[in-house]
Amino acid sequence: MSVLLNAGGLVVEIDGASEHVEVVRERLGSIRAAGVERDVRLSIETGSAHLPDREADATAADADLWWGDERLELTWCGVAARIEASTVVITVPADRADEAETYDAIDRLTQYGIAAAVVGPQRALVHGAAFARCDRALVVVGSSGAGKSTLAAAAWQHGWSLLGDDLVVTRRQGEELTARGVLRPPLVPDGSVPAGTGTPVPDDRARRRLSPDVLSSAELPVAGIVVADHDGGPGRVDEIAAADRVPALLHGLAVPPVPPVLAAHLPMLAALGGLPVHRLGHSADPDDRVERAAELLDGIGRRVGA
Numbered sequence: 001m002s003v004l005l006n007a008g009g010l011v012v013e014i015d016g017a018s019e020h021v022e023v024v025r026e027r028l029g030s031i032r033a034a035g036v037e038r039d040v041r042l043s044i045e046t047g048s049a050h051l052p053d054r055e056a057d058a059t060a061a062d063a064d065l066w067w068g069d070e071r072l073e074l075t076w077c078g079v080a081a082r083i084e085a086s087t088v089v090i091t092v093p094a095d096r097a098d099e100a101e102t103y104d105a106i107d108r109l110t111q112y113g114i115a116a117a118v119v120g121p122q123r124a125l126v127h128g129a130a131f132a133r134c135d136r137a138l139v140v141v142g143s144s145g146a147g148k149s150t151l152a153a154a155a156w157q158h159g160w161s162l163l164g165d166d167l168v169v170t171r172r173q174g175e176e177l178t179a180r181g182v183l184r185p186p187l188v189p190d191g192s193v194p195a196g197t198g199t200p201v202p203d204d205r206a207r208r209r210l211s212p213d214v215l216s217s218a219e220l221p222v223a224g225i226v227v228a229d230h231d232g233g234p235g236r237v238d239e240i241a242a243a244d245r246v247p248a249l250l251h252g253l254a255v256p257p258v259p260p261v262l263a264a265h266l267p268m269l270a271a272l273g274g275l276p277v278h279r280l281g282h283s284a285d286p287d288d289r290v291e292r293a294a295e296l297l298d299g300i301g302r303r304v305g306a
Contacts, residue, residue: 006033008169008182009219010118010125016044020092023106028114028167029184029212040117042088044106049080049091060256063112067260072116074256079105081113088113111167115254116261123171124268127254130163130179131155136306137179137220138297139168139272141252142228147282147293149207151228153192154293161216162186167254170222170268177271180219186210192290224276224304226297227251231281235292237299238279245273276304 001018004011007028014024024042051073056064065074072083079102080091090109096102115125128141129152138155140148152165164181165188171178188198190206198208227240227248240248246269255261278300283292300306 004033004038005029006031007114008125008164008167008180009171010040010114010169011036011038012114013038013041014044015042016090017046020044020103020106023103024110027107027110027184029182031183031217038086040086040088040114042090042110042113044090044092046092046094048093049075049082051075051080058256058258060258063108063256065256065258067258072260074109074112076108076112077101077105079109081109083113083116086117088117112255116264118169119255119261119264119268121172121267123169124265125182125254126168126170126179126252127166128168128252129165130168130181131160132163132216132218132220133160133301133306135218135220136223136304137163138224138226138300138304138306139170139179139222139252140226140228141249143251146228146251147230147289148228149186149188150192150282150289151226151280151293151297152186153188154290155297156186156210156214157193157290158294158298160297161218162214163216163218163220170272171219172268172271177222177275178219179222180217181215183212183215183217185212186214191286222272222275223306224278224300225249225272226300227277227279229279229281230284232284234285234288235283235296236281237296238281240277240279242273245277246270248277248279249273278303 011033052066063076156162165186167182187207198210201207
């Protein structure tokens with residue numbers, strides 16, 4: 001099966017068994033592309049991966065990684081990926097029986113592989129959310145569980161246009177940085193939206209899936225960056241000093257931060273760090289968290305002109 005998808009303006013050609021392609025479609029959304037040059041070719045094969053005959057160069061984000069000769073290779077839960085230039089090959093062992101674990105691995109390696117394949121001085125795939133007001137966007141990054149999706153839900157319910165809640169493509173357009181979301185249906189915490197909104201997701205994170213219709217496909221200038229975090233009190237916002245911004249933005253990498261990945265991302269990280277960067281700590285009170293997040297976002301928006 002072969003599919004050509006538009007993922008936040010990145011054209012990804014996917015080849016593989018239908019059930020594996022569907023996993024990728026869920027990660028990247030289902031917006032088809034046609035008649036355009038691809039940015040990435042992603043193949044999902046069944047067989048034996050030929051990994052380097054040495055210990056992994058690093059282990060990060062539960063993945064083993066090797067690099068060299070303009071190639072990045074990694075394994076996650078027994079499934080392997082190889083990235084060379086704009087080509088990503090994911091190899092699933094032929095005797096693999098656990099479908100759920102296989103699908104999780106394909107999902108994770110799809111993100112890692114595409115992020116590594118497309119990064120350059122002019123663009124990067126960011127693991128984060130983005131929303132906009134007054135035709136200017138805020139990009140939100142943070143570690144897993146930091147509250148990115150809670151912020152996206154709060155923004156959506158308080159007048160912001162939602163670009164994406166999981167993956168965002170950032171680009172340098174001349175002197176301007178822009179953001180465009182990957183249009184997969186947003187997944188938000190169950191308590192962050194009114195009862196009955198969206199559909200429950202059968203996982204252990206108590207999330208709800210919103211309709212993809214809530215998303216905007218616009219590519220908009222980025223006014224600032226928000227680093228999501230938690231506060232022990234009522235919630236707060238602090239501006240991050242210029243010297244500390246790039247380290248804070250490492251949470252936005254969509255691929256493990258090993259040396260070749262960091263080197264490739266530095267131009268975009270530096271450009272993003274040149275914008276206003278604020279840390280938003282969520283309220284410790286779960287009953288007040290969404291409303292308080294919306295208030296804090298409004299304050300950041302006023303500061304940066306969004």
